[in-house]
Amino acid sequence: MAANRSKDYYATLRVPRNAKADAIRTAYRHMARKLHPDVNPGDKAAEERFKDVQEAYDILSDEEKRGIYDRYGFYSEQARQQAAGGQGHGFGFDGFDFSDLGRQAAGANFGDLFEGMFGGRGRGRGQATRRQGEDLEYEMEIGFDEAIRGTTERLKISRQVPCTPCSGTGNAKGEPPGVCRACGGSGQSQRMAGNMRFSVPCPECGQTGQVRTPCAPCAGEGRALAANTIDVRIPPGTRENARLRLQGKGNAGILGGPAGDLYILVHVGSHPFFERDNFDIRIEVPITPAEAVLGAKIEVPTIDGAALMRIPPATSSGKTFRMRGRGVIDPRSDKRGDQFVRISIVVPKVPDESTKDLMRRYAERNPENPRDSLGGV
Ligand SMILES: [Zn+2]
Numbered sequence: 001m002a003a004n005r006s007k008d009y010y011a012t013l014r015v016p017r018n019a020k021a022d023a024i025r026t027a028y029r030h031m032a033r034k035l036h037p038d039v040n041p042g043d044k045a046a047e048e049r050f051k052d053v054q055e056a057y058d059i060l061s062d063e064e065k066r067g068i069y070d071r072y073g074f075y076s077e078q079a080r081q082q083a084a085g086g087q088g089h090g091f092g093f094d095g096f097d098f099s100d101l102g103r104q105a106a107g108a109n110f111g112d113l114f115e116g117m118f119g120g121r122g123r124g125r126g127q128a129t130r131r132q133g134e135d136l137e138y139e140m141e142i143g144f145d146e147a148i149r150g151t152t153e154r155l156k157i158s159r160q161v162p163c164t165p166c167s168g169t170g171n172a173k174g175e176p177p178g179v180c181r182a183c184g185g186s187g188q189s190q191r192m193a194g195n196m197r198f199s200v201p202c203p204e205c206g207q208t209g210q211v212r213t214p215c216a217p218c219a220g221e222g223r224a225l226a227a228n229t230i231d232v233r234i235p236p237g238t239r240e241n242a243r244l245r246l247q248g249k250g251n252a253g254i255l256g257g258p259a260g261d262l263y264i265l266v267h268v269g270s271h272p273f274f275e276r277d278n279f280d281i282r283i284e285v286p287i288t289p290a291e292a293v294l295g296a297k298i299e300v301p302t303i304d305g306a307a308l309m310r311i312p313p314a315t316s317s318g319k320t321f322r323m324r325g326r327g328v329i330d331p332r333s334d335k336r337g338d339q340f341v342r343i344s345i346v347v348p349k350v351p352d353e354s355t356k357d358l359m360r361r362y363a364e365r366n367p368e369n370p371r372d373s374l375g376g377v
């Protein structure tokens, strides 16, 4: 790996250059636990340091690699082979390494760019490469009142979690890695674009230069499907079709990559007489003909309980009144919506004789035709 050239692995693991193997192992475990993507979801800086720590441990935990690193200030598989072959000089710097140049020149990852162009990643031919876990989406139905007041719902899902037997590394226990045949261990493979030759990350070994024996339970992915219980906090004022994001609660990443996110699509159940209209509440309230004619003070239900409302005299069916601030709290503005009350006049089903008499007299005294506005029918 040409990119190893100028890295101080001892500084990365915070151990002295003469540290013994078990001190290196202890330092690595401590830092890997602290920086693991599962502990720091979404923290890119921690993720980068986690990668650095893994790389440093990969070299310093191997006596032969550490020896080469100590001698030359960097390690590559090519260096190891050539050192073993007795050449001992001139290695590692031959060839034009475009991926490294790109990183240094523009800060962009040319290696990834070309990998994308040539379709090297994720073909399943070689080993799994470390990458982020998938996002998951689940639907959930909550009650009308719970949506208004907020609640915590327990959700049972199955998702990918770090594999226990291999601790998420994807490697079978106790199997030392071998050299990748496709790239001879350099981690780079040569590609042509027009008449230019480029180095791109080797798709077979994912740039590591090594082939590892995959962990059987997780097929080398470092993660496995498991049943999980997740407590989902539903904030007050949640609306129908709200999409909640639970960062890092999606599938675990491959080979210790960061976890994806979990999205919850919320459906709000209906209510026998309230209707939600964003942060407003709508309700139809029946009144008697006498209340409609004379006006009245009536009790109407609100989401906080019964409240008094004044019906003015001569109120017709269909008239809508606004009760300010009786709606749902919008958690973003802390303002409450309103309640809209639509009036419907309910006529008694079978009026008795004296009521019929009253109505006849009422009709005589009020001869106006309410259908005049319809063109005198
Ligand atoms: Zn495993």
Ligand SMILES: [Zn+2]
Residues within 6 Å of the ligand: 180, 181, 182, 183, 184, 185, 186, 187, 188, 202, 203, 204, 205, 206, 207, 208, 209, 210
């Ligand atoms: Zn390779």
